[in-house]
Amino acid sequence: VDIPWVVKPEERMKFDSIFDSLCPVGGMLTGDKVKPVLLNSKLPVDILGRVWELSDLDRDGMLDKDEFSVAMYLVYRALEGEPVPMSLPPPLVPPSKR
């Protein structure tokens, strides 16, 4: 519980502004709104599929602001050459969902 969320405040601000620009409904973004953004990263679709699996923590097919931050974090790390983990490490789980 005391582990700080690995998504830094300045990154969250960036991800939040992207989130808001995608016109969330009820604070949620559906898969068809998030998909083109992730595809824009040019990462392989199987990698993006895993990013989605890890980000959609409640598996409702939509991402809230915290889940979206996780997705964007993983995409940015992948673009820097870091492998996308097979399961979400505890520091990456948003504090609101522990």
Place this chain on the structure above:
Amino acid sequence: QYPAGGSSTNPFL
């Protein structure tokens, strides 16, 4: 290949 839950919720599958 992906964790349980099948994933009709995953837009990339």
